Amino acid sequence: MAFNKAAASTFGVLFATAMMRGGASVKGKEDVGADDVATIGRAALQGLMDRGKAKIGDKTLLDALAPAIDAFDEARKAGKSAIEATDAAVAACEAGTKATIDMQSKVSRASWVGERSIGVQDPGATAVMFMLQAAQKWMHENAG
Helix, strand or coil, X not given: CHHXXXXXXXXXXXXXXXXXXXXXXXXXXXXCCHHHHHHHHHHHHHHHHXXXXXXXXXXXXXXXXHHHHHHXXXXXXXXXXXXXXXXXXXHHHHHHHHHHHHCCCCCCHHHHHHHHHCCCCXXXXXXXXXXXXXXXXXXXXXXX
């Protein structure tokens, strides 16, 4: 809710919903760790889709977040460390964000510009990419 109040926009509402859904997915657990990240991420992703009425491919932050969650999950299932999984997630997020450049916005205010949205990277996807890059930097600086 703090994020929702601090970000006076649709993004704030969407991200608050994602955080609440993600947190609810591990409610009651005493310890939450790297093996819970995909569960939390998928619940958050579903919350975003439910609240925002968007789907993957609509040129939204979902196009950056979904591949990041999948990459993290696949890396962990392959026995990779949390840092290696985070690196994989960031790489997938960066690729997903870049892929939005060639997409046409289908939902939200960006859809109003129609074909003119092609050629412009989605700002929500870019914000998610920046957040994951910051998490990656923190992971690398605080490993040990």
